[in-house]
Amino acid sequence: MSDPKKTSVLVVGGGSVGAIAALNLEVGGLASVTVVLRSNYNKVKETGYDIQSCDHGEVKAWRPTSVRNQVPNITEEGADPYDFIVLTTKNIPDVGPTVAELIAPALDKENAHTTIVLIQNGLNIEKPLIEAYPKATILSGVSLIGSAEPQPGVIVQDDKDRLLIGPFDTPNIHASFAEAKAKEFVKIYGAGGKTDCKYSPDVSHDRWRKLVYNACLNPICAITGLDTGRIRLADGAVEGLVKPAMREIVVAAKAVGVELAKDVMETMIEVDPLDLYLSPSMLADVRKGNYIEFENLLGEPLREGKKAGVPMPTLEVLYQIARALQWRTKESRGLVDIPAKRT
Amino acid sequence: MSDPKKTSVLVVGGGSVGAIAALNLEVGGLASVTVVLRSNYNKVKETGYDIQSCDHGEVKAWRPTSVRNQVPNITEEGADPYDFIVLTTKNIPDVGPTVAELIAPALDKENAHTTIVLIQNGLNIEKPLIEAYPKATILSGVSLIGSAEPQPGVIVQDDKDRLLIGPFDTPNIHASFAEAKAKEFVKIYGAGGKTDCKYSPDVSHDRWRKLVYNACLNPICAITGLDTGRIRLADGAVEGLVKPAMREIVVAAKAVGVELAKDVMETMIEVDPLDLYLSPSMLADVRKGNYIEFENLLGEPLREGKKAGVPMPTLEVLYQIARALQWRTKESRGLVDIPAKRT
Numbered sequence: 001m002s003d004p005k006k007t008s009v010l011v012v013g014g015g016s017v018g019a020i021a022a023l024n025l026e027v028g029g030l031a032s033v034t035v036v037l038r039s040n041y042n043k044v045k046e047t048g049y050d051i052q053s054c055d056h057g058e059v060k061a062w063r064p065t066s067v068r069n070q071v072p073n074i075t076e077e078g079a080d081p082y083d084f085i086v087l088t089t090k091n092i093p094d095v096g097p098t099v100a101e102l103i104a105p106a107l108d109k110e111n112a113h114t115t116i117v118l119i120q121n122g123l124n125i126e127k128p129l130i131e132a133y134p135k136a137t138i139l140s141g142v143s144l145i146g147s148a149e150p151q152p153g154v155i156v157q158d159d160k161d162r163l164l165i166g167p168f169d170t171p172n173i174h175a176s177f178a179e180a181k182a183k184e185f186v187k188i189y190g191a192g193g194k195t196d197c198k199y200s201p202d203v204s205h206d207r208w209r210k211l212v213y214n215a216c217l218n219p220i221c222a223i224t225g226l227d228t229g230r231i232r233l234a235d236g237a238v239e240g241l242v243k244p245a246m247r248e249i250v251v252a253a254k255a256v257g258v259e260l261a262k263d264v265m266e267t268m269i270e271v272d273p274l275d276l277y278l279s280p281s282m283l284a285d286v287r288k289g290n291y292i293e294f295e296n297l298l299g300e301p302l303r304e305g306k307k308a309g310v311p312m313p314t315l316e317v318l319y320q321i322a323r324a325l326q327w328r329t330k331e332s333r334g335l336v337d338i339p340a341k342r343t
Numbered sequence: 344m345s346d347p348k349k350t351s352v353l354v355v356g357g358g359s360v361g362a363i364a365a366l367n368l369e370v371g372g373l374a375s376v377t378v379v380l381r382s383n384y385n386k387v388k389e390t391g392y393d394i395q396s397c398d399h400g401e402v403k404a405w406r407p408t409s410v411r412n413q414v415p416n417i418t419e420e421g422a423d424p425y426d427f428i429v430l431t432t433k434n435i436p437d438v439g440p441t442v443a444e445l446i447a448p449a450l451d452k453e454n455a456h457t458t459i460v461l462i463q464n465g466l467n468i469e470k471p472l473i474e475a476y477p478k479a480t481i482l483s484g485v486s487l488i489g490s491a492e493p494q495p496g497v498i499v500q501d502d503k504d505r506l507l508i509g510p511f512d513t514p515n516i517h518a519s520f521a522e523a524k525a526k527e528f529v530k531i532y533g534a535g536g537k538t539d540c541k542y543s544p545d546v547s548h549d550r551w552r553k554l555v556y557n558a559c560l561n562p563i564c565a566i567t568g569l570d571t572g573r574i575r576l577a578d579g580a581v582e583g584l585v586k587p588a589m590r591e592i593v594v595a596a597k598a599v600g601v602e603l604a605k606d607v608m609e610t611m612i613e614v615d616p617l618d619l620y621l622s623p624s625m626l627a628d629v630r631k632g633n634y635i636e637f638e639n640l641l642g643e644p645l646r647e648g649k650k651a652g653v654p655m656p657t658l659e660v661l662y663q664i665a666r667a668l669q670w671r672t673k674e675s676r677g678l679v680d681i682p683a684k685r686t
Contacts, residue, residue: 220664220667223566223664224664224667224668224671225668225671226667226670226671229681229682230671230674230681231667233670233679233681233682234666234667234670234671235666235667235669235670236663236666237663237666237667237670240659240662240663240666241660241663241664241667244660274682275682275683275684276684277681277684313656313657313659313660314656314659314660316583316656316657317584317587317656317657317660317661318660319583320579320580320583320584321563321566321567321584321664323577323578323579323580323583324563324567324569324574324577324578324580324584325567325568326578327569327576327577327578327580328567328568328569328573328577331573336576338572338573338576338620339572339617339618340618341618341619341620
């Protein structure tokens with residue numbers, strides 16, 4: 001059970017990112033963590049996580065304070081609201097359930113207490129939460145981590161955890177209050193000293209910067225079926241496809257007031273070592289037959305850029321193709337009607 | 344052997360299109376046809392084609408006058424040049440061999456005799472031939488046919504053969520001579536009365552018209568993995584992807600002097616019945632791990648449009664993605680070097 005002297009944190013999504021987040025929060029000794037699991041629940045409940053981590057070393061049979069197989073209903077359980085709810089699931093609003101729906105049982109009616117931390121990619125992900133929970137403090141987590149879950153409950157973290165935490169701009173929360181909450185979370189998360197978690201006030205900058213990778217390389221790899229090593233080898237793909245897409249993101253960012261570093265495109269093109277052949281999340285998801293996070297990673301920056309008057313022809317086509325790939329996954333799961341074949 | 348009173352025709356490529364072309368040429372009684380085969384050579388040599396055709400009915404164990412397993416070397420064989428060489432192979436200049444190289448052994452040095460008929464898709468396909476054989480008459484064949492080869496030498500033609508023949512614009516051949524050759528070919532090809540083969544003087548129009556399908560729907564299906572029935576069902580794909588691409592082709596055609604019919608986009612979107620779920624050639628090729636004809640079908644109209652000052656943002660992205668798919672096929676065939684994975 002939770003220790004009342006510690007900060008209570010609910011981590012929703014205990015996969016490769018969530019498990020490391022939970023571990024960091026617990027090893028600092030300031031938080032008591034409940035993790036909500038799905039596919040790996042039985043394994044973690046019974047024998048804990050087996051974690052091999054460049055930050056933490058070998059951690060066998062590790063369990064957070066509590067594991068759950070669904071988001072706790074605090075009203076039914078008569079439990080206190082959590083201090084923080086950290087979301088580390090994929091965020092796929094076009095397929096649902098939405099993040100707002102997902103965490104609803106863990107929030108009290110007013111929700112003046114719980115701070116929501118979105119360690120998720122993309123743009124405008126706070127907006128549906130502001131609408132659903134206008135009194136909630138909502139923090140942005142931009143994570144750069146190399147972590148995978150090759151088997152349920154087995155986590156291999158081969159690239160260090162770098163987490164930027166800052167307050168989303170929310171209409172009903174004082175900036176100073178949100179800033180304090182962000183700094184509090186950074187302190188709790190980094191207390192174990194094994195991770196690089198920083199307070200970063202410029203959430204828009206951090207998110208647009210990561211979009212240079214996530215709105216461009218990520219869908220391009222998913223669409224072409226080539227990993228980031230191969231896309232750099234393929235005939236003309238960097239000059240003809242990756243850079244034009246990235247340029248549109250850089251211009252769109254500028255149009256909404258975010259100035260990215262001059263070398264951001266080169267940095268992002270080379271962020272994965274050429275000889276590692278890494279599959280970005282959307283490519284990995286397409287290969288597994290999973291849904292892709294294309295609306296937040298590609299659709300939202302596209303819409304923001306167009307709204308700001310920026311021509312986005314490359315991203316527009318990538319978006320439409322990604323949408324067709326998502327439809328294909330829906331079909332494979334029996335979610336669309338295909339008229340019978342004429343005989 | 345060839346009948347000297349008949350027109351001698353060499354058909355290069357005896358697959359689903361070439362077999363029906365050979366059949367049409369032979370049933371008219373005016374041509375003696377040699378077909379060059381590759382993968383189905385043994386089957387056709389031994390037991391002939393088995394053809395089930397909406398135009399010809401059931402044709403069992405049919406053989407053209409002659410079958411060969413490579414393009415005949417007329418100089419070595421001391422043979423007369425063919426009157427016509429008809430190309431029904433795929434045309435993939437970025438992978439090679441080129442069509443000009445392929446037919447070289449069947450042409451005499453001067454090549455003032457043989458007329459070359461390209462029953463192949465795309466734009467500018469005559470240009471490498473004009474360069475290689477400046478004295479050759481070169482005809483365009485734009486074929487609308489539904490035909491497949493489910494097993495080697497087994498041809499199922501389920502949509503009628505409509506072939507438009509006209510002279511390519513070549514610098515060294517009198518237009519009236521080329522026109523006469525085109526009309527001669529139409530007569531020979533249609534003499535059996537089982538096919539709809541027409542003389543069509545406006546080759547550019549016929550080719551740009553077919554590009555509305557082939558530069559747009561064809562690569563879009565290949566890239567998204569959706570057939571033409573599904574692409575019409577998928578969320579927003581027609582409005583967001585197919586039509587913008589087609590509009591660029593229509594505008595590019597106009598810019599180079601080709602006025603397409605007002606309803607050409609709708610016609611091409613609906614040319615395949617919705618309940619047939621047809622895979623256009625590039626999708627079929629991607630699924631089989633074959634190379635795609637993206638340079639002639641997509642690259643050439645893109646380059647022509649851009650040269651004429653037409654913005655082609657959608658086709659540009661489709662082209663770059665198709666190029667990456669081609670590279671992926673090259674990799675799968677061991678034709679590109681992938682640096683070793685870091686251990």
